[in-house]
Amino acid sequence: MAEHRTALLLAERPDWHTPRLHRAIEARGIACRIASPRECALVGGADGGGVIVPGMGGRLPAAVFVRAVGKGSFEEVTLRLGVLHAFGTLGVPVYNDARAIERCVDKSTTSFLLARAGIPTPDTVTVQGREGAAAVIAELGGEFVLKPLFGAQGRGLMRIATPGDLPPEEEVAGVYHLQRFVPPLSADAWRDRRVFVVGGRAIAAMTRRGTHWITNVHQGAACEPAPASGAHAELAVAAASVLGADYAGVDLIEDGRGGWLVLEVNSMPAWQGLQGVAPVDVAEALAEDFVERVIRAARRPLELA
Template sequence: MIDPDAHRRADTVVIFTEDADWHTRTLRLAIEKQGLRVLVLSLNDCGFAIGETPHGLLIPGLDGALPAAVFIRVIAKGTTEQITVRLSLLHALRELGVKVMNDARAIERCVDKSMTSFLIAKAGLPTPRTFVREDRAAMQALVDEAPGDSVLKPMFGAQGKGIRRIAPRDALPEPEKVGGVYYLQEFVEGRQNDGMFQDWRVYVVGGRAISAMIRRSERWITNIHQGAAGIPAPVDGIAAAYAVRATHAVGADYAGVDLIEDAQGRFTVLEVNSMPAWKGLQRTTDIDVAGAMAGHLVASLGARATA
């Protein structure tokens, strides 16, 4: 019999990542300031031990115990089988009553851009017309008949990598170049400033927009990792409100939400990132992003304890 309460380490938070980078170090310090012990692990090193441990999981460094919470910073690339097991471990931790931030459901919804777009639209938020199919000929027909440009994105991607702008009648790449799935989104012409392209990144934690920036670039791809510059943006307007609703729609504790504003001042939600970087945002604003996430994590543990 699995006993989820056996030997629980109420003072320990596990950060799952693949690299002790700036984000991991900053988050670790923020959590430790809250009085909790932090253990940094890779999901690759964990597994199931059903019938061996009291809770059925194998987590190094805890002597058979469960942590109070886990924070997902990075899940490594792998085979379908490897990714399935790693997400199953996160599902299992949630089933055992461990606070998982963000949990596997939110990660699955955000990693899969088609489901993110579906949930954003289902929540009644403005989002570009989006088509996702495996049939190259059908998708090529959409491109050929489109009144304007489209954006071809990898289903699983981040930091603006692999994104292509497709003009009407441009040839789509072969299926093997896109993992056999075409994710095609209507191109939204955003408001420009002094000839610079721009969009918004709003950071949401615990149901509240805590920080935001406008990203500006000479190129239409405006990710910070692609060379864009950030300037502080307000967190009390429609962009922030949409970001909070989008984060709720995917079931995330925290998220980086990308939006674009058109020439008429109307906002459109583009993406929700469940494992976002915040270094560029931290350089742009004076908000302690890691501190906000650590505070929300501790508050969530307190709420569970008194429930």
């Protein structure tokens, strides 16, 4: 397949973030096309494998920025990740690539890799079947947070204190991802920290303060500015590096002993709430890293916008 000289921005639908990224990329002299991952196709046959992107005439982009993979069936999401893998195989830089997305989206893999790398994170156990989950709760004791393995934005979280609190298997697709509950520093201190990492450095951070234990912005938490430096920022950068993420939103919580624990690493993070309190333009920082470190550093021919 012939090489195209335009960047590709993959986004599931028009949202607050996508046009800002598009403008920031093109402001750096790089033509940028927006497409949905569901519109891309894998090709095989006698002429060799390739990827079809609508509007590109069978040519490859200079690089791919993944804003979102999108929801779908197991088969649909597998195909979209397969497209990202194919881009990488064909020599097209992908930001974030399929491996980083897979490691971050699957919370069990995230926890495993962070623990193996010595990144402090709450104890987690991921098990199939309610009986196995009940045995874990009974053996380890204490309180856990049950999280959807592929969930986001604070949806579907449950606090589990006893085996009887576990929901039926059909509500969790048969998989129980249990993360040790980290209590607040005081009874009303429901807060955590989001650090936005781009190109190996923390560019912005915020404290999310809620009225209950779920402190996601989509669940009503308030955003407060926080420094993008210090132990929490260094830990976030290290976590993103372990998972191979070009950019990431890293969620951390205070451990009650003066340190921090990494809760999750998001490979396709939103930043609308963060932008309201951040001293930097997040879209501009992302575009700068994507264009300078990924596209121009690869010395690929470019088409000026």
